[in-house]
Amino acid sequence: MSLYQNIEQTLVNLPTDTVSDERKGTLQPLIDFIQEKVDARKAIRLNFICTHNSRRSHLSQVWAQTIAHHFNIKQVFCYSGGTEATALFPMAAETLKNTGFHIHTIAEGNNPIYSIKYAEDEHPVIGFSKTYDDTFNPQSEFAAIMTCSSADLGCPVILGAEKRIPITFEDPKAFDNTPQQAEKYKERSLQIATELFYVFSQIKA
DSSP, X not given: OOBOHHHHHHHHTOOGGGOOHHHHHHHHHHHHHHHHHHHHTOOXXXXXXXXXXXXXXXXXXXXXXXHHHHTTOOSEEEEEEESSOOOOOHHHHHHHHHHTOXXXXXXXXXXXXXXXXXXXXXXXXXXXXXXXXXXXXXXXXXXXXXXXXXXXXXXXXXXXXXXXXXXXXXXXGGGTXXXXXXXXXXXXXXXXXXXXXXXXXXXXX
């Protein structure tokens, strides 16, 4: 049941006290959605959506699935998608690997498919770029969490979503091919983890 040790250590050290009141307000609709599903004993489907499904949406998907497991919140199924499909950016995968996730490439190519494991005996997150309405993702009874402003503006309606929740993050892509690249991807990953840790810490089972 336990997470890989390095991931567990990362979660223990997250600075959740740095989540501002403004961000807590932004996160509250997601807390409410999850709590409603827990109370109704229904599956919790979360689809994290960004423009290219290459960085922020994947980081959010992986951390949400991991943190739900940490808090032993059952029936949480996390997905990700974009307004267009590209590829999971290698630095995003590398950032997760450096945090302690076990990542294996299942299929090579222009849009590789990755197995991303957070615990020895749990099903891995399958990471690859896809559109938000891809058949791999849920078609109904899910929350659409918009992780970037361009996807938020470009997709005013997500068909099948019960709830549409904008929780946007700055794009680490701005630092690609710079000396700060690894540092900025780690920073964004940990911000996402911190805020999602706050979300799941508020859920009453």
